[in-house]
Amino acid sequence: xxxxxxxxxxLTPTISSRYMMVPQHRGSPTEHKxxxxxxxxxxxxxxxxxxxSQWKCDKYYWGISIINGVVIQLGTNYENQVLQIAKFVxxxxxxxxxxxxxxxxxxxxDIPSSAVLNLWQQSGIISKSDKSKIKGGKRCIL
Amino acid sequence: xxxxxxxxxxxxxDCQIYRGRLYLWTNNGCVKVYDWDxxxxxxxxxxxxxxxxxxxxxxxxxxxxxxVSDLLDDIDFLSLAKTKLESLSEDEHQLSxxxxxxxxxCNQDFPSNLEPIDTTIYRNSLYYITDxxxxxxxxxxxxxxxTQLRNEKKLWDxxxxxxxxxxxxxxxxxxxxxxxxxxxxxxxxxxxxxxxxLSRDLSLSGNxxxxxxxxxIFQISKKHSTFANYNYANxxxxxxxxxxxxxxxxxxxxxxxxxxKTRKYLTDVxxxxxxxxxxxxxxxxxxxxxxxxxxxxxxxxxxxxxxxxGLDKFDLFEEPKIVLHSWKGEVIAAGSAYFGVVxxxxxxxxxxxxxxxSYSIPGPITKWRVYPRSHNYENHxxxxxxxxxxxxxxxxxxxxxxxSKDFGVEYKEKSQWFKWQQHESxx
Numbered sequence: 001x002x003x004x005x006x007x008x009x010x011l012t013p014t015i016s017s018r019y020m021m022v023p024q025h026r027g028s029p030t031e032h033k034x035x036x037x038x039x040x041x042x043x044x045x046x047x048x049x050x051x052x053s054q055w056k057c058d059k060y061y062w063g064i065s066i067i068n069g070v071v072i073q074l075g076t077n078y079e080n081q082v083l084q085i086a087k088f089v090x091x092x093x094x095x096x097x098x099x100x101x102x103x104x105x106x107x108x109x110d111i112p113s114s115a116v117l118n119l120w121q122q123s124g125i126i127s128k129s130d131k132s133k134i135k136g137g138k139r140c141i142l
Numbered sequence: 143x144x145x146x147x148x149x150x151x152x153x154x155x156d157c158q159i160y161r162g163r164l165y166l167w168t169n170n171g172c173v174k175v176y177d178w179d180x181x182x183x184x185x186x187x188x189x190x191x192x193x194x195x196x197x198x199x200x201x202x203x204x205x206x207x208x209x210v211s212d213l214l215d216d217i218d219f220l221s222l223a224k225t226k227l228e229s230l231s232e233d234e235h236q237l238s239x240x241x242x243x244x245x246x247x248c249n250q251d252f253p254s255n256l257e258p259i260d261t262t263i264y265r266n267s268l269y270y271i272t273d274x275x276x277x278x279x280x281x282x283x284x285x286x287x288x289t290q291l292r293n294e295k296k297l298w299d300x301x302x303x304x305x306x307x308x309x310x311x312x313x314x315x316x317x318x319x320x321x322x323x324x325x326x327x328x329x330x331x332x333x334x335x336x337x338x339x340l341s342r343d344l345s346l347s348g349n350x351x352x353x354x355x356x357x358x359i360f361q362i363s364k365k366h367s368t369f370a371n372y373n374y375a376n377x378x379x380x381x382x383x384x385x386x387x388x389x390x391x392x393x394x395x396x397x398x399x400x401x402x403k404t405r406k407y408l409t410d411v412x413x414x415x416x417x418x419x420x421x422x423x424x425x426x427x428x429x430x431x432x433x434x435x436x437x438x439x440x441x442x443x444x445x446x447x448x449x450x451x452g453l454d455k456f457d458l459f460e461e462p463k464i465v466l467h468s469w470k471g472e473v474i475a476a477g478s479a480y481f482g483v484v485x486x487x488x489x490x491x492x493x494x495x496x497x498x499x500s501y502s503i504p505g506p507i508t509k510w511r512v513y514p515r516s517h518n519y520e521n522h523x524x525x526x527x528x529x530x531x532x533x534x535x536x537x538x539x540x541x542x543x544x545x546s547k548d549f550g551v552e553y554k555e556k557s558q559w560f561k562w563q564q565h566e567s568x569x
Contacts (some may be wrong), residue, residue, distance in 0.1 A: 057273075079383060105382050106319045106366065108301030113273045114257040128169065128528055129506035132155065135259045137303035137318055137368045138474040139382060139488065 025100040057113035061088035071142035075101025144231040146535040180245040198535035202521035205540040275299035314370035322367040378428040429478035479512035481536035496550035
């Protein structure tokens with residue numbers, strides 16, 4: 001299916017929220033913007049899964065994708081790092097979301113809240129050791 | 143010489159030890175405070191080897207003290223001490239749940255109901271980072287009190303990775319790409335009567351922008367910072383992504399404030415210039431006079447002289463090779479203690495001891511801490527695993543020449559620290 005940038009995507013009946021892909025998080029990463037390396041559909045699925053799983057704290061949803069029991073790479077940054085966690089924001093507060101691979105070693109604000117990390121730990125997606133590394137801005141491949 | 147080990151079972155996420163109290167944060171939102179001296183006294187090992195267990199876990203500076211350390215010149219005493227420590231190190235002394243409950247002072251919900259990301263204690267104040275920012279609360283109340291952490295207040299809402307205090311009430315705050323900041327309690331008294339204008343730089347810290355009122359938080363650098371350590375008057379900021387750097391300060395006097403000198407920021411010096419290295423994949427750190435850079439299974443060491451004003455004020459040492467087996471993964475963090483340096487790899491801790499030996503601790507590791515500012519626990523390494531915390535006591539450093547050792551902070555009597563630091567900063 002073809003998706004257009006900056007156009008809200010209706011995700012009913014799965015979820016009522018809409019999603020929008022933005023061009024600055026596709027293509028080549030810049031110093032300040034990470035990019036998705038998975039397909040458009042995978043990006044949308046990651047968001048949908050976050051909403052269904054209620055991996056949300058405060059204003060953000062947080063996403064992670066698992067295939068065959070393995071947490072996959074979602075994106076990369078200017079330093080060509082493997083990024084495995086996505087952050088979804090509702091910029092206009094109208095339940096229309098967009099997201100990007102979170103640069104967790106660079107920005108403390110790109111780190112999921114403890115509440116979401118605890119959900120992932122309880123689900124066996126990450127370990128307690130992973131959670132501590134992520135919160136401390138340390139390298140952590142899940 | 144292997145370390146002594148005491149373990150406490152449980153699901154923990156952070157720890158601190160301070161003035162006879164062990165603080166353990168649990169994974170379910172509580173903090174437990176233990177009478178540390180009583181905990182150690184409950185071990186079987188303590189019943190049979192009180193002196194060595196005291197040295198190992200309760201009075202780590204005992205064999206450093208002048209007068210007492212002279213005993214180590216006695217060959218018989220030296221041999222006996224080493225033999226006893228080696229014997230005690232053969233077992234990991236595990237405390238049972240019943241035993242540790244006897245030493246429990248309180249079990250309370252953690253203030254703010256938010257998990258700590260990092261913690262430090264200075265002068266009966268606990269400083270901690272959560273998802274919501276930087277907080278402070280009071281600790282070390284009388285043992286009969288049911289709650290031991292009280293009077294929480296929020297200091298700042300900036301997201302942070304880590305914090306580190308020095309012996310003067312200054313706390314370095316690492317905020318990733320936001321940079322390096324410092325909460326400066328030491329200068330707070332001087333600043334108290336100064337008008338606060340957050341839109342303008344204050345001359346007290348050079349050109350550092352002030353972020354908050356009281357207590358004062360300044361931005362030291364806009365360069366990426368993952369964790370930081372103090373080196374005399376300076377701050378060494380370590381980055382897991384970019385170049386690490388030393389933020390240089392000098393002590394200055396004020397005409398309008400003669401009670402004490404304060405620090406003034408000068409400039410940054412990158413680790414590329416300090417270590418004469420352009421290796422991209424490395425991590426560097428430093429604490430109190432020695433800086434280290436680890437890359438590609440080798441380590442470089444720089445000794446500082448004074449405040450390092452001018453790059454001729456350091457000595458680059460030969461590079462002893464270290465072996466980091468591939469299963470341990472990449473180096474992701476590090477720190478220094480008197481007994482050596484601790485290198486955190488993805489899957490293990492590697493301790494390079496001041497006597498030239500090394501010791502590996504396989505993971506997975508949730509958190510680890512050393513306490514170089516401590517008066518009694520400077521030989522401790524606390525390591526939190528999935529189902530327990532183990533307190534390692536490294537006692538090799540008493541038998542090593544302090545000035546010539548490669549790994550570890552040089553021991554000086556605490557009473558001499560401040561005078562020595564100011565003297566070194568001005569030399």
